[in-house]
Amino acid sequence: MPEPQARRKGTPGRKAIWIMSVKAGDVVELTMEQVAFGGEGIGRCGNMVVFVPYTVDGDTARIEILECRKRYARGRLQEILQPSPHRTPPYCEDYIRCGGCCYQHIAYTHQLLLKETQVRDAFKRIGRIPSPPIRPVIASPEPYHYRLKADFHLRLQKGKAPALGLMSGASNRIVEIEQCKIVEESINQLSQDLRKKLLHGSWIPRRDRFTLWSTDNKGHSGEVNTEQLRATWITRTIKNRTLTVHRDGFFQANQYLIDTMIDRVISAADLSGSETVVDGFCGCGLFGLFLAPLTKAVHGIEGNARAVQAARGNAENNGLQNLFFHKGDVAEVVRRVFFNPPVQVDVLILDPPRVGCGKELLENILRLGPKRIVYVSCNPATQARDIQFLIAGGYHLKYIQPLDMFPQTAHIELVALLHC
Numbered sequence: 001m002p003e004p005q006a007r008r009k010g011t012p013g014r015k016a017i018w019i020m021s022v023k024a025g026d027v028v029e030l031t032m033e034q035v036a037f038g039g040e041g042i043g044r045c046g047n048m049v050v051f052v053p054y055t056v057d058g059d060t061a062r063i064e065i066l067e068c069r070k071r072y073a074r075g076r077l078q079e080i081l082q083p084s085p086h087r088t089p090p091y092c093e094d095y096i097r098c099g100g101c102c103y104q105h106i107a108y109t110h111q112l113l114l115k116e117t118q119v120r121d122a123f124k125r126i127g128r129i130p131s132p133p134i135r136p137v138i139a140s141p142e143p144y145h146y147r148l149k150a151d152f153h154l155r156l157q158k159g160k161a162p163a164l165g166l167m168s169g170a171s172n173r174i175v176e177i178e179q180c181k182i183v184e185e186s187i188n189q190l191s192q193d194l195r196k197k198l199l200h201g202s203w204i205p206r207r208d209r210f211t212l213w214s215t216d217n218k219g220h221s222g223e224v225n226t227e228q229l230r231a232t233w234i235t236r237t238i239k240n241r242t243l244t245v246h247r248d249g250f251f252q253a254n255q256y257l258i259d260t261m262i263d264r265v266i267s268a269a270d271l272s273g274s275e276t277v278v279d280g281f282c283g284c285g286l287f288g289l290f291l292a293p294l295t296k297a298v299h300g301i302e303g304n305a306r307a308v309q310a311a312r313g314n315a316e317n318n319g320l321q322n323l324f325f326h327k328g329d330v331a332e333v334v335r336r337v338f339f340n341p342p343v344q345v346d347v348l349i350l351d352p353p354r355v356g357c358g359k360e361l362l363e364n365i366l367r368l369g370p371k372r373i374v375y376v377s378c379n380p381a382t383q384a385r386d387i388q389f390l391i392a393g394g395y396h397l398k399y400i401q402p403l404d405m406f407p408q409t410a411h412i413e414l415v416a417l418l419h420c
Contacts, residue, residue, distance in 0.1 A: 022048060022073055026065045029081065032057050037118040037380070039102030039410035043075075050075050054096060056106045057114075058084025086110040091144060092181040099168050099175075101182060101408040112137040112404060115412045119380045119402055127384035129391075133399045138264075141256045143407040147183040148214045148236075148255040152191060154198075154205055162198045164191065182408055184214035184255065194229075205229075211248055214255070233310070238262070238286070243314040245284040246306040252286070254405040261376075261413065262290050264401055265349065268374040268417040271295045275346035278338070278370070280330045280361075285311030285323065287349055292323040295347075300325040301333045331361035334368060350375045356382030359389075366393040373418040378411055390418055 022028065022045050030043030032055045041055030043063070049072040052063050060082035063075040080087070090096075090104040103111050116137050123132035140146055153174050155163040165176035176195070179188045190212050197203035213234050233244045236251070239259050245251045252258050265287050269277065271294040279288045282300030284307050292298045292315070300323070302308050308327045315323040326333045330352075338345060348370040350357065356379065357365075365373070373395065377383035387397055395418040405413040 021046075022050075022065050023068055024065055027078065028063050028065065028075075030061060030063050030075075032059045032061065032084070034117075035106075035114050037122065037410065040074075045073070048073055052077055053102065054105055056084045056086050056110070058086055094175065094177050097168075097175060098166060098177060098180075100166055100180075102410055104181075104408045108139070108143045108407065111407065112139055115404065115410075116402060119400065119412060119414065122380035123384045123387075123400065125384075126381055127388045127391075129384075129388075129397065133397060135399055135401045137402040137404050137412070138257070138260060140254055140404050140407045144181050145184055146256050146407065147187070147253045149211055149251065149253055150180065150183045150187055151209060151211050152194075154208045154210075156208075164195050164198060186215040187212050190215075213247065239290065241289050241318055243284060243286065243289060243318070244310050246310055249304070249307050249310065250283050252405065257403055257405050257413075258286075261403055261405070261415070262287065264403070264415045265374055265376065266290060266294065268372070268401075268415060269294075269347050269349070270372065271347070276344060277347045277349065278334070278345050278368075279349040279351075280334075281351045281353070282311060282325070282349075283307050283351070285314045285325065287351070288323050288325075289314060289318055289320065291349070292320045295322075297322045297324065299337070301330045302327060303329055331358060331364050334361070334364045338368060339364075345370045347372045347374065350377075352377065352382075354379040354382065357386045362386060362389045362393075365390065369420070371420050375414075375416040375418065377414050377416070378405070380412065380414060383414055383416065387416060387418065395420060 028045050030045060030050060032041040032043045034042050034057045036042050036051060040051040040053050043050045043052060051072060052075045054077050055061055059080055061077055062079040062081060064078050065073050065075050067074045086107050087105055088107045092104060095101060095104050116134060120132055120134050123129045152164060153167050155174050163174045163176055165174045168175050194203060210229060231247060234247050235242060235244050239262060252261060269291060273295060275295045277291055277295055277298045279298055279300040282288055282302045285300050288298045288300045300311055302311065305327060308325050311325045326337060345368050348365060375383060391397060398417045398419055401415045403413045
């Protein structure tokens with residue numbers, strides 16, 4: 001196999017730059033320098049940046065080049081020649097085959113440092129904040145078996161055994177796994193039970209994708225059967241409050257860090273009892289259930305009708321009469337409910353999807369003028385972008401608190417506090 005060639009680029013009188021010329025199919029030896037957001041290790045071949053999954057900073061490895069672009073290349077790990085001190089054996093035997101996790105080969109303490117570095121980089125590059133006030137990452141008390149829900153997929157093919165499992169991280173292939181190492185164990189038991197019923201013909205599914213929930217949220221397994229799949233609503237007990245969520249609805253997945261996240265949001269809101277709070281993208285009303293007893297009124301806004309139904313039921317079942325919910329687009333509801341006549345909003349909670357807040361919503365927030373904004377996000381890039389807009393509008397970023405809600409993966413949850 002041909003060796004990569006180096007060429008000299010430059011003009012007379014100027015310092016020359018050596019560029020390593022690589023192409024798909026080349027095999028190179030690289031020492032990985034860092035890990036990018038998303039989980040790929042980064043090495044350099046001359047001036048060419050090479051992204052390689054399943055590597056970590058400090059690894060020296062033999063890499064096959066798969067794809068070359070103008071400024072970067074992508075490679076595949078062939079062999080670890082000298083392991084990084086941060087490398088650890090993956091806990092899951094299906095780790096690479098599945099692709100749902102991408103950090104299991106990295107020691108957990110180093111995962112936390114990597115994520116803190118990646119958040120800092122996002123706020124420097126995208127948020128244009130030279131020294132972002134990032135606090136140390138709050139670790140998950142349990143780095144495995146923490147997920148209380150997971151999406152499973154089903155494929156029925158004539159003449160073949162049905163496939164029930166998780167969607168591969170790199171394709172649309174369903175990976176059948178006996179024991180996923182990041183879900184609560186009762187979910188594994190349920191998936192195994194369903195697989196047996198499929199093979200025996202005693203369960204005929206009505207759809208090809210569904211969410212499996214743990215039998216409870218304390219890590220104890222109970223009786224496993226298919227009745228859960230017929231339940232429209234799932235009940236959880238969080239910090240001594242009972243709430244329901246639609247089985248396909250959004251809910252924080254790490255059962256060991258939900259209480260901590262709620263506490264961080266409450267602390268950032270800094271309520272005295274007289275404030276009016278708006279909870280944007282409120283889902284089933286999780287934050288509102290704990291903010292309402294501490295303040296004058298909480299107005300939750302949510303576009304999903306089933307989530308609003310759950311939120312109203314949760315408020316009623318918990319006896320909260322100062323917790324109100326509005327269905328609709330957050331930007332539109334803010335304009336319609338709080339601008340004419342103007343309503344003073346003291347604290348705004350934001351927990352948008354990964355795409356972040358749209359420009360119209362951000363403009364409406366500046367017009368609304370809450371004293372404090374608590375911005376919860378699972379995407380540092382879009383959060384940094386939105387916070388840059390709010391800073392330009394007169395807000396100050398006090399701190400960013402990362403929480404590792406997703407150990408063994410590249411994802412991170414953030415709670416940021418802004419004030420006037």
